[in-house]
Amino acid sequence: MEDFPCEVIRNFSIIAHIDHGKSTLADRLLEMTGTIEKKDKGMNKQVLDKLKVERERGITVKAQTASMIHSFGDKKYLLNLIDTPGHVDFAWEVSRSLAACEGALLLVDASQGVQAQSLSVFHAAKDRGLKIIPVLNKIDLPAAQPEVIAAQMQSIFGIDPADVIKISAKSGIGIEDVLRVIIERIPPPQGKIDDPLKAFLFDSSYDRYRGVISLVNIQGGALKKGDKITSCYTRKRYEVVDLGIMYPEETPTTTLLPGQVGYIACNMKESSEAHIGDTLHRVGVPVEPMPGFKPAKAMVYAGVFPVDSNDFLKLEESIKRLTLTDRSVEVMRESSSALGQGCRLGFLGSLHMDVFRQRLEDEYNANVIITAPTVPYKVIWRDGKETFISNPTDFPDVTDSTVQVREIQEPVVKASIIVPQEYLGEMMDLCFTHRGEEIDHRYLDASGSEDARIILTAIIPLGEIVTTFFDRLKSRSSGFASFDYEDAGYRPSKLSKMTFLLNGKPVDALALIVHKSAEDEVGRAWVKKLFKVIPRQLFEVPIQAAVGRRIIARETLKALRADVTAGLYGGHYERKLKHLVNQKEGKKRMKKVGKVDLPQEAFYDILSTKS
Numbered sequence: 001m002e003d004f005p006c007e008v009i010r011n012f013s014i015i016a017h018i019d020h021g022k023s024t025l026a027d028r029l030l031e032m033t034g035t036i037e038k039k040d041k042g043m044n045k046q047v048l049d050k051l052k053v054e055r056e057r058g059i060t061v062k063a064q065t066a067s068m069i070h071s072f073g074d075k076k077y078l079l080n081l082i083d084t085p086g087h088v089d090f091a092w093e094v095s096r097s098l099a100a101c102e103g104a105l106l107l108v109d110a111s112q113g114v115q116a117q118s119l120s121v122f123h124a125a126k127d128r129g130l131k132i133i134p135v136l137n138k139i140d141l142p143a144a145q146p147e148v149i150a151a152q153m154q155s156i157f158g159i160d161p162a163d164v165i166k167i168s169a170k171s172g173i174g175i176e177d178v179l180r181v182i183i184e185r186i187p188p189p190q191g192k193i194d195d196p197l198k199a200f201l202f203d204s205s206y207d208r209y210r211g212v213i214s215l216v217n218i219q220g221g222a223l224k225k226g227d228k229i230t231s232c233y234t235r236k237r238y239e240v241v242d243l244g245i246m247y248p249e250e251t252p253t254t255t256l257l258p259g260q261v262g263y264i265a266c267n268m269k270e271s272s273e274a275h276i277g278d279t280l281h282r283v284g285v286p287v288e289p290m291p292g293f294k295p296a297k298a299m300v301y302a303g304v305f306p307v308d309s310n311d312f313l314k315l316e317e318s319i320k321r322l323t324l325t326d327r328s329v330e331v332m333r334e335s336s337s338a339l340g341q342g343c344r345l346g347f348l349g350s351l352h353m354d355v356f357r358q359r360l361e362d363e364y365n366a367n368v369i370i371t372a373p374t375v376p377y378k379v380i381w382r383d384g385k386e387t388f389i390s391n392p393t394d395f396p397d398v399t400d401s402t403v404q405v406r407e408i409q410e411p412v413v414k415a416s417i418i419v420p421q422e423y424l425g426e427m428m429d430l431c432f433t434h435r436g437e438e439i440d441h442r443y444l445d446a447s448g449s450e451d452a453r454i455i456l457t458a459i460i461p462l463g464e465i466v467t468t469f470f471d472r473l474k475s476r477s478s479g480f481a482s483f484d485y486e487d488a489g490y491r492p493s494k495l496s497k498m499t500f501l502l503n504g505k506p507v508d509a510l511a512l513i514v515h516k517s518a519e520d521e522v523g524r525a526w527v528k529k530l531f532k533v534i535p536r537q538l539f540e541v542p543i544q545a546a547v548g549r550r551i552i553a554r555e556t557l558k559a560l561r562a563d564v565t566a567g568l569y570g571g572h573y574e575r576k577l578k579h580l581v582n583q584k585e586g587k588k589r590m591k592k593v594g595k596v597d598l599p600q601e602a603f604y605d606i607l608s609t610k611s
């Protein structure tokens with residue numbers, strides 16, 4: 001690694017809207033530099049390995065970082081591609097990992113043009129002072145309009161069309177140019193070997209045998225096997241047991257020098273110890289940590305319960321194992337009188353939650369019930385204290401005047417939607433029905449042509465986004481809208497807890513936090529859903545939705561005779577007995593809510609159908 005001092009190193013990432021060809025370009029760069037063989041099955045497998053949810057949504061959740069060696073002029077360069085996850089939920093991680101680079105390739109699909117995440121990643125890179133190289137991909141497509149899109153990039157980003165590199169990552173056109181401009185335009189990293197060791201942690205993964213593997217960028221000093229290091233954030237100490245570069249698989253080296261990017265294994269047991277954005281230094285030689293570090297925070301919470309309550313320990317074990325590889329999931333135990341023992345999980349966003357659920361189901365065969373997602377609400381009490389509540393069960397009854405609540409606030413986001421102008425009305429309506437405020441729009445391109453596109457921005461409660469917003473956005477724009485959001489703090493809101501009562505008894509697992517304007521609609525819809533899935537009982541069961549003491553909606557389940565043998569003709573004793581045994585088995589999975597028997601599956605049906 002001594003052959004690669006800072007001046008021949010380039011650290012860059014590829015930033016793009018989903019599906020604009022990031023992974024394809026990364027593969028092509030690795031091929032062109034001989035890091036992987038052309039059409040090497042091992043690398044392409046990454047595409048095939050995608051999780052079902054990733055394929056369905058057309059995104060990659062876990063990114064790839066790799067080093068390449070490329071000869072240019074009379075020098076050999078070490079090019080480090082630092083990859084960033086490609087979805088809004090991970091925006092925070094994206095912006096952290098950009099701190100490990102000096103430049104970024106802003107990749108835009110030449111047939112689709114600038115999309116919502118092209119904007120957000122552009123600004124993230126710009127804010128970090130990175131050199132941005134505009135690249136138009138997919139110029140091989142008949143629908144590609146490189147000139148039009150380059151003009152669009154000029155009006156949106158102020159990019160000179162002459163600087164735009166036009167490529168086809170799929171057919172390999174222009175890849176040499178990309179390598180050339182990376183070397184020519186991106187500044188080399190700074191950092192001296194005599195400085196105290198300072199390593200920036202920008203990604204991590206989990207290995208069953210070696211524990212956490214961290215990806216680091218050396219900002220100063222040198223790192224070797226056996227070095228004793230410590231984390232600025234957790235203050236925990238470690239000894240480096242293995243290190244090297246990603247070439248593209250882990251390739252051990254003796255040292256990592258300033259400007260270089262590589263992996264380290266240091267007996268870190270828990271993935272929660274590796275914080276993206278953390279700074280590592282030599283024990284006893286403290287350094288100034290990288291600025292602005294704060295750990296990722298969960299924004300969407302849900303309870304997870306086994307369908308069969310006997311499976312709790314198995315479920316908990318599976319969740320534990322999964323969180324080893326996904327450090328951003330928060331886990332707490334939770335118990336519900338209706339669903340028994342379970343876990344409350346915190347996710348970065350709703351996609352993150354879907355991915356986790358899918359992995360739980362696919363990899364661990366877990367049959368789980370997930371409660372409706374909620375966001376962390378802020379409760380300001382009369383004495384001025386503030387608490388964050390993300391579990392509806394803990395939400396105070398704001399209709400009760402003896403409860404000391406001064407104000408409830410909810411997290412809001414600034415949403416940006418990019419869409420062809422013909423869908424403007426639909427999109428405004430969508431924002432409006434999801435309690436959007438400050439809805440605003442402007443034309444993206446100066447051309448004013450018929451197929452001009454619009455960027456619409458609005459402040460929308462996060463709680464509205466985590467349920468059905470994304471699906472509705474896609475269906476109401478025929479798939480044309482792209483969407484992104486960023487945190488916009490907290491705002492006061494008129495929210496209350498809605499409970500559902502069976503035979504007068506509240507079912508804790510079904511409690512929701514609902515905005516005043518939606519109480520009637522939500523109450524009615526959920527009561528209807530419950531009515532459909534709850535089996536009839538021996539007595540009449542009222543199903544009610546209530547806010548405080550006020551009943552919002554009601555349906556009544558008629559009574560039923562429950563003798564399962566009643567319909568069987570003839571008096572065959574054994575047959576009767578068999579049915580009674582079956583009924584008993586079924587009862588094992590029943591939950592009693594008050595006097596009402598509820599099969600656990602009913603909860604699954606209620607909570608898995610979106611309202």
Ligand SMILES: Nc1nc2c(ncn2[C@@H]2O[C@H](COP(=O)(O)OP(=O)(O)OP(=O)(O)O)[C@@H](O)[C@H]2O)c(=O)[nH]1
Binds near residue numbers: 018020021
């Ligand atoms: N015609 C054409 N298709 C391309 C080109 N580059 C990528 N694609 C296709 O575009 C789709 C998305 O490419 P990916 O490389 O997976 O996109 P991505 O940006 O990595 O997607 P995420 O990682 O999920 O954000 C794939 O079907 C690619 O085959 C190109 O230059 N031309």
